[in-house]
Amino acid sequence: MSPAPLHLVGDVGGTNARFALSRMVDGVPRVEHHESFPAEDHPTFLDGVRAFLEGCNERPDGGAIAVAGPVTDGFIDLTNSPWRVSEAELASLGVGPIRLINDFEALAWAAPLLEGDDLSHLGGPQTGDQHQTLAVLGPGTGFGVSALARDRWGSAVALASEGGHVDFPPSDTIEDEVLRILRRRYTRVSIERLVCGPGLVNLHRALAEIDGRPTSIDDPAEITRDALADPRSPCGATLARFCAILGSVAGDVALTTGARGGVYIAGGIAPRILDFLKASPFRERFEQKGRFTPYMQAIPTWVILHKQAALLGAAKVACRDD
Numbered sequence: 001m002s003p004a005p006l007h008l009v010g011d012v013g014g015t016n017a018r019f020a021l022s023r024m025v026d027g028v029p030r031v032e033h034h035e036s037f038p039a040e041d042h043p044t045f046l047d048g049v050r051a052f053l054e055g056c057n058e059r060p061d062g063g064a065i066a067v068a069g070p071v072t073d074g075f076i077d078l079t080n081s082p083w084r085v086s087e088a089e090l091a092s093l094g095v096g097p098i099r100l101i102n103d104f105e106a107l108a109w110a111a112p113l114l115e116g117d118d119l120s121h122l123g124g125p126q127t128g129d130q131h132q133t134l135a136v137l138g139p140g141t142g143f144g145v146s147a148l149a150r151d152r153w154g155s156a157v158a159l160a161s162e163g164g165h166v167d168f169p170p171s172d173t174i175e176d177e178v179l180r181i182l183r184r185r186y187t188r189v190s191i192e193r194l195v196c197g198p199g200l201v202n203l204h205r206a207l208a209e210i211d212g213r214p215t216s217i218d219d220p221a222e223i224t225r226d227a228l229a230d231p232r233s234p235c236g237a238t239l240a241r242f243c244a245i246l247g248s249v250a251g252d253v254a255l256t257t258g259a260r261g262g263v264y265i266a267g268g269i270a271p272r273i274l275d276f277l278k279a280s281p282f283r284e285r286f287e288q289k290g291r292f293t294p295y296m297q298a299i300p301t302w303v304i305l306h307k308q309a310a311l312l313g314a315a316k317v318a319c320r321d322d
Helices: 047-054 088-093 105-114 173-183 197-211 220-229 234-257 276-278 282-287 291-297 309-321
Strands: 007-012 016-025 026-040 063-067 075-076 085-086 099-104 117-119 136-140 145-148 156-160 262-267 300-303
Touching: 007 105, 007 309, 016 047, 016 309, 026 047, 026 088, 026 309, 047 085, 047 088, 063 309, 075 282, 085 088, 088 099, 099 105, 099 291, 099 309, 105 136, 105 145, 105 156, 105 309, 136 234, 145 234, 173 197, 173 309, 197 220, 197 234, 220 234, 234 262, 234 276, 234 282, 234 291, 282 291
Parallel strands: 007 063, 063 099, 136 262, 262 300
Antiparallel strands: 007 016, 016 026, 075 085, 117 300, 136 145, 145 156
């Protein structure tokens, strides 16, 4: 029996680019020859892909690359990166057709494949209904949202969404004031202006202004580091508010998509603050939906710990396209 086709798969965000080769093994995508590097190491998207392929012993036959932003007519202009490319340009690599998909669309395809140590439980039931829609969302360089719509007959489709750019929904008077402050800088305040790496800085400065104290911090890593060292510090208060807002947004996405199959928190930030997140108001705010609180309490939430989850999702899409 001939081996399954070999595919090029990728996960390209605003900060890092990850590429790998994949093939199906016993009906499950397997990722190999993984490589990760800062996107700024290469001036263009094509340069990055070429650099990866030059180090491969085998040539793939087609593939799928997950990218952080909307794909329009086979073209991507990354939201938080100067990289841009089209499927037509990727065809010039001579490795078969390569499909571009949204990175959170890839994560939605990957979510049902994750189990055990790939996930960390964040509240609610231990399992979700495998015949119901699941949602994937989370903060990194930006904020992504997707869902995998499933039915009882085994059909599924992943939704390519830009839900991170919907309006920020304040849930109390402090967040009302945060919104007022940020409106001085941004004509419109989206979720991504608060719930992502750069958003953490926006939130910290707004809370400092509300408290009447100065702050010069402009590095989200510094805020996170100080918060984890001292949860009672101003940075700790910022990170707790960040987690609370993330919980509210996750609950809104669950209601909007009917995600009774579970909600998965992805992105680079959640795994780094996992213990803090578990002790935060995240789950309380997730469930705090008035008359629909019992509905929310029945929805499990997890953090995705698998570092190659988007590559798995891209591999799943590449195999479906064969």
